Amino acid sequence: MKIVVCVKQVPDAKDVRLDPKTNTLAREGVESIMNPYDRHALEEAVRLKEKVGGTVVALSMGPPQAGEVLREAVACGADEAVLVSDRAFAGADTWATSYTLARAVRKVGFDLVICGKQAIDGDTAQVGPGLACRLDIPYVTCVRAVTGVDGDKLELQRLMDDGYDELEMPLPGLFTVVREINEPRVPSLKGKMRARKIEITTLSGGDIDADPACLGLAGSPTQVVKVFSPQFNRDKTMICGEVEAQVEELVAVLEKLV
Amino acid sequence: MLKIDTDACTGCGICEDNCAFGAITVEDGQAVAGDNCALCGSCVDLCEAGALSIDKASTGPGTDLSLWSGIWVYTEFRHGRLAPVALELLGAGRRLADDRGVPLTAVLLGHGLETVPETLISHGADRVLVADYPQLAEFTDDAYANVFEDLINRERPEVVLAGATAIGRSFIPRVANKLSAGLTADCTGLEIRKEDGALLQTRPAFGGNIMATIVCPHSRPQMSTVRPLVMKPLPADASRKGEVITAGIDPARLSSRVKVINSVSSESEKSNLQEVDVVVSGGRGLNDEEGFALISELAELLGGGVAASRAAVDSGWIKYSHQVGQTGKTVSPKVYIACGISGAIQHVIGMQASDTVIAINRDENAPIFDIATYGLVGDVFEILPRVIARLRRD
Numbered sequence: 001m002k003i004v005v006c007v008k009q010v011p012d013a014k015d016v017r018l019d020p021k022t023n024t025l026a027r028e029g030v031e032s033i034m035n036p037y038d039r040h041a042l043e044e045a046v047r048l049k050e051k052v053g054g055t056v057v058a059l060s061m062g063p064p065q066a067g068e069v070l071r072e073a074v075a076c077g078a079d080e081a082v083l084v085s086d087r088a089f090a091g092a093d094t095w096a097t098s099y100t101l102a103r104a105v106r107k108v109g110f111d112l113v114i115c116g117k118q119a120i121d122g123d124t125a126q127v128g129p130g131l132a133c134r135l136d137i138p139y140v141t142c143v144r145a146v147t148g149v150d151g152d153k154l155e156l157q158r159l160m161d162d163g164y165d166e167l168e169m170p171l172p173g174l175f176t177v178v179r180e181i182n183e184p185r186v187p188s189l190k191g192k193m194r195a196r197k198i199e200i201t202t203l204s205g206g207d208i209d210a211d212p213a214c215l216g217l218a219g220s221p222t223q224v225v226k227v228f229s230p231q232f233n234r235d236k237t238m239i240c241g242e243v244e245a246q247v248e249e250l251v252a253v254l255e256k257l258v
Numbered sequence: 259m260l261k262i263d264t265d266a267c268t269g270c271g272i273c274e275d276n277c278a279f280g281a282i283t284v285e286d287g288q289a290v291a292g293d294n295c296a297l298c299g300s301c302v303d304l305c306e307a308g309a310l311s312i313d314k315a316s317t318g319p320g321t322d323l324s325l326w327s328g329i330w331v332y333t334e335f336r337h338g339r340l341a342p343v344a345l346e347l348l349g350a351g352r353r354l355a356d357d358r359g360v361p362l363t364a365v366l367l368g369h370g371l372e373t374v375p376e377t378l379i380s381h382g383a384d385r386v387l388v389a390d391y392p393q394l395a396e397f398t399d400d401a402y403a404n405v406f407e408d409l410i411n412r413e414r415p416e417v418v419l420a421g422a423t424a425i426g427r428s429f430i431p432r433v434a435n436k437l438s439a440g441l442t443a444d445c446t447g448l449e450i451r452k453e454d455g456a457l458l459q460t461r462p463a464f465g466g467n468i469m470a471t472i473v474c475p476h477s478r479p480q481m482s483t484v485r486p487l488v489m490k491p492l493p494a495d496a497s498r499k500g501e502v503i504t505a506g507i508d509p510a511r512l513s514s515r516v517k518v519i520n521s522v523s524s525e526s527e528k529s530n531l532q533e534v535d536v537v538v539s540g541g542r543g544l545n546d547e548e549g550f551a552l553i554s555e556l557a558e559l560l561g562g563g564v565a566a567s568r569a570a571v572d573s574g575w576i577k578y579s580h581q582v583g584q585t586g587k588t589v590s591p592k593v594y595i596a597c598g599i600s601g602a603i604q605h606v607i608g609m610q611a612s613d614t615v616i617a618i619n620r621d622e623n624a625p626i627f628d629i630a631t632y633g634l635v636g637d638v639f640e641i642l643p644r645v646i647a648r649l650r651r652d
């Protein structure tokens with residue numbers, strides 16, 4: 001089975017902040033990491049490969065620096081690494097990203113594509129379904145367990161808001177994973193050595209025969225017009241004094257409200 | 259591309275210091291943009307010399323936008339139950355429809371829908387488009403997306419809203435992709451822009467640290483998934499009149515490549531947090547499961563539910579289904595009592611719509627106090643047992 005895993009390099013979201021005075025993103029100490037959900041996607045791909053044989057291709061779209069997460073993916077068990085990179089991709093929204101990834105995934109070839117549920121920068125969860133749509137293959141989102149594999153279909157459990165669904169998906173297909181699906185392994189020494197040496201295949205917009213009108217900012221139907229810090233305004237009363245006094249006042253508040 | 263006017267650029271470095279992506283460097287007294295520029299635009303406003311710009315005008319040729327009219331809401335129905343977000347969206351959709359002077363249409367897919375359309379009309383819909391087929395009894399991305407896509411193509415609404423639920427976030431991206439429409443995920447704010455009637459869609463990104471407002475200038479419909487419990491439903495008005503329309507669907511469009519073998523509703527996956535009036539929530543400050551036993555006791559006394567910050571869930575003190583925040587549930591009870599929670603933005607994003615917030619934290623500088631209605635600086639282990647004793651006595 002040939003499995004393509006889509007991995008994204010993201011800024012570590014917990015460090016990203018807007019400077020309240022200038023209303024701009026503060027860069028200080030923002031590290032680039034592999035999108036946490038994609039680690040689980042990769043782990044599931046490697047487990048499937050170990051079960052039924054095949055190859056795992058880690059694929060990322062991003063600037064040259066995104067090669068770092070591909071090396072990390074190889075250290076964690078991917079066999080091949082593909083970087084889809086072109087300045088024309090800059091500013092892509094989920095529609096343009098799905099388009100670009102689809103062209104690249106087709107070029108690489110696949111039986112199965114696995115994505116993370118969402119990337120922690122944009123938090124959209126739209127690229128997985130969008131990519132499947134572009135590839136014209138079935139998909140399942142929020143998979144929390146792969147319960148059966150056979151040559152041409154998978155049995156999957158999809159997390160729902162009120163429980164879970166048990167599903168059967170024919171291959172070729174795509175699924176996205178939630179974090180509870182598995183516990184990703186740490187890279188092995190051998191993996192790390194392979195990662196250092198591996199040749200990353202790089203594909204440009206031209207290599208995947210992409211229509212320039214569909215790429216990057218130009219190909220994106222959505223546009224960001226404003227960014228700002230979340231604001232929460234509330235009148236605040238501090239309940240002060242000795243513990244006993246605080247408790248009395250709190251109880252009075254609770255009795256009034258509840 | 260980020261354009262840098264080399265004559266205007268003074269090389270001051272403000273853009274370099276403030277780029278979240280580390281994409282700008284000043285070389286030889288000139289700003290230079292690197293490959294990792296995400297075109298977020300935050301440097302543009304900041305540049306005192308006005309040297310930076312993003313050429314957004316070059317974006318896509320439009321369809322004739324005037325052909326698209328009306329506000330649509332996907333009203334999610336599953337296992338005999340209307341998702342609460344469906345009524346919230348009708349509330350939001352009503353406001354948008356009135357602002358635009360167009361009708362509000364609810365789209366109802368499923369099987370055994372019976373009196374549901376009347377409920378939707380009483381909550382604000384002018385029209386209900388109903389597709390009631392056995393093939394839609396269980397949710398599948400293929401069939402739901404096909405049907406929705408066909409309906410949108412037939413009638414061309416300008417705005418399509420759906421709940422940012424497991425179902426909405428799964429099949430709506432497929433619909434948007436098929437229509438080449440822009441889709442904004444997990445919105446918490448929707449407004450009509452006065453000048454041109456465009457939909458301004460506001461949503462948290464970067465784990466809730468940043469809010470972004472998004473428009474779809476050239477594509478229709480403008481599509482958004484909307485976070486549950488953020489919009490307010492209208493009270494039911496049985497005297498409201500509306501039209502119920504049965505939508506004919508090509509049977510070929512009702513089949514799905516993915517088969518549902520079994521659909522399990524499991525109590526343990528559910529938590530009643532979104533239905534109770536009082537939520538007592540604990541964070542890392544509760545130290546362990548014992549701490550949660552304490553807040554459970556308080557919750558029970560107040561007839562409420564127990565929630566937690568991610569730090570507490572990650573520590574294994576309580577199950578994920580109780581987690582509130584960016585990666586957990588959104589709640590908006592009458593009273594939210596935060597115990598030993600610092601108030602990190604990722605947590606706050608999930609509870610800021612609560613009517614009253616009571617915060618107990620021993621650190622007077624904890625950010626939770628910034629959003630609290632009542633704040634108590636103190637030790638939860640001193641305060642809570644006394645509160646519980648007092649409530650028991652009364």
Ligand SMILES: Cc1cc2nc3c(=O)[nH]c(=O)nc-3n(C[C@H](O)[C@H](O)[C@H](O)COP(=O)(O)OP(=O)(O)OC[C@H]3O[C@@H](n4cnc5c(N)ncnc54)[C@H](O)[C@@H]3O)c2cc1C
Pocket residue numbers: 013014120464465540541542543544566567568569570581582583584585586587597598599600601602603604605608618619620621624636637638639
């Ligand atoms: C992408 C992303 C998504 C995230 N999503 C979520 C999410 O959905 N939900 C979420 O909650 N978090 C989320 N987080 C994590 C979030 O940023 C915080 O790390 C987390 O909310 C902190 O939890 P906490 O307040 O319990 O712990 P801490 O920040 O450690 O705070 C504990 C607080 O308890 C106080 N305290 C300690 N002992 C006592 C005592 N005895 N009495 C009174 N006060 C005491 C301390 O003063 C401190 O303020 C996310 C992070 C990222 C990066």
Ligand SMILES: Nc1ncnc2c1ncn2[C@@H]1O[C@H](COP(=O)(O)O)[C@@H](O)[C@H]1O
Pocket residue numbers: 005006007008009035037038041059060061062094097101114115116117118119120122123124125126127128
């Ligand atoms: N630039 C990218 N390169 C590779 N994979 C991506 C990229 N963007 C998104 N993905 C994949 O799509 C998933 C969902 O991303 P998103 O829709 O941006 O939240 C991620 O977990 C990745 O698996």
